[in-house]
Amino acid sequence: MNSKKIEILQIVEENARIDINTLSKMVDLTTSEVDALLKELEKEKIILNYSTVIDWTKVEINEKVTAMIDVKVAPKRGVGFDEVAERIYRFPEVKALYLMSGAYDLQVVIEGNTMHQIANFVSEKLSSIDSVLSTTTHFQLKKYKHDGVVFEEVEEDRRIVVTP
Incomplete structure (x- = not known):
């Protein structure tokens, strides 16, 4: 290139x-x-998409719940993690899916309207996949930075420092 x-x-x-x-x-x-x-x-599928970063907390009507789910998987012979990853990323709730190193094999990022909706996804869809051994769900509480964009710029403290 x-x-x-x-x-x-x-x-x-x-x-x-x-x-x-x-x-x-x-x-x-x-x-x-x-x-x-x-x-x-x-x-050539090098540029896949053009995206926009939106601060949904400022749009009261459409705030979503985001969760990161760590997934332990039993890889299948000959296909490794690819087959189970494909099954997972086909769900419309899944916004991102990564193969990870460490204690868990996959990290799934999903969005839902409520925590209950995410819990249902984990229990009914994700955990029911044969190769999935265990999951750990983390709910996103606040977004500080995403794709290099800082959400709330902290104003610089312009007060003069006074020392005794």
Whole structure:
């Protein structure tokens, strides 16, 4: 992969809404060249999606409950963790799924409207999968930073320090 593609990827990852004219100036290419490179990166499935980070706590109507579930799995011969991971990520509640090192094998991130809905997902859908040996659920209480975006900037204390 050439350096221009990597440069474009780094810029678009930071700001997916960047104007193509601005992007072309930043990488010193024409807009048609940048457009062609973006289309190529999308076709190659290197750029998978353009996303927006939203602070849902400021939208009273639509606040969701997020949980991280650590899952211990018995991997199957010949397919390892891939088969059970595919079964898990197909559920619409699953927002992310990672193979992890450490005490647990998979980390599943899910969203629901209530804690009860998440509990039902764990007990009825996740735990009923043959390869799943155990789960540990962690509920997200507050989001400080996500995808490099800080949610509440702390104002700098501008008071003068007084010492006796």
